[in-house]
Amino acid sequence: MNHFAFILSAFIQLLLVQNSALGQEDTKDTQLNSIVRLLSNGSLEGAQIGMMGHGAHTSEQYTRFRYLSDSASTDELAQLTNHSSPVVRCYAFDALAMRCYPKVLPLAQSHFNDTIKVERIVFDMVSTMTVAEYIKRETLPHFMRRWEPTPKDHDLLKDLCQNKTVPSAIVSLARLRNPEDESIILQYLADKRMRGLALEAIVHFPSEKFFSDLKSLYEEQLAEVLPRLEVCAPLYQSLLKYPSKETLSMLEKGSKLDDYFSGAIHRVAIYVALKRNNDEYYSPLRESLNLSEVELQSAQELLKEE
Secondary structure, three states: OOHHHHHHHHHHHHHHHHHHHHHHHHHHHHHHHHHHHHHHOOOEEEEEEOOOOOOOEEOHHHHHHHHHHHHOOHHHHHHHOOOOOHHHHHHHHHHHHHOOOOOHHHHHHOOOOOOOEEEEEEEOEEEEEEHHHHHHHHHHHHHHHHOOOOHHHHHHHHHHHHOOOOOOHHHHHHHOOOHHHHHHHHHHHHOOOOHHHHHHHHHHOOOHHHHHHHHHHHHHHHHOOOOOHHHHHHHHHHHOOOOOHHHHHHHHHHHOOOOHHHHHHHHHHHHHHHHOOOOHHHHHHHHHOOOOHHHHHHHHHHHHOO
């Protein structure tokens, strides 16, 4: 083969490869458009629908969402946040939040007045909410727990927290560890409706100013006949951020409660907190903590939700 023939052959092969790639891209675009169309005709569905337990089955709509999340580019998802279908808008925001896309927050703000309603199905429970409510209650809390903000995000996060437009923003705000935000976290801790979020925030920002309030909350939960696991779990996780003999004594006391119900809740909460904390200071407690089979199963279910 002479030099000219070799170059011509190579050029033809290159064209074939490019054509094949273009064909694959066209196929992907067609599939993505089809998925978006199908999503727009359905509801917002969780991974499982139907009766909880043996009657639950995988949602086809959620499978479509996973395809959208895995296949669409970030730019395509950002464009879909303005899609005519409210369901597609919500799913696009969920997909971007899963990627911790840093522009999710400003994009979401532009939809805080989106009053179009969507139907949401989780197992056999059906609810209706506006797109704005879905973004604030469902999408952004997951995003805030995973996102690593920078100092330039501080003022926006602080504003969202103070106005309680997006209460979950307190978790991201705490990651910045700005002393001027301590008062906001204390306000959230004093509000029973916001207490769980405040405790999550303290895990990321364990200021000494919070410890006395954590001790008071610990004593309060210790005295409860039926303490709340959704409070106890982040409470112990927060306390672990203050390694001391006093903290260790508090955890040991909580783990040895005799009451069947309250003791079980405290032990499950302590087990979960220790699993999420690698501080070797608590190694003796990890080794001595004994859970019943039922308690261990409950703790493992909680850890799966991470």
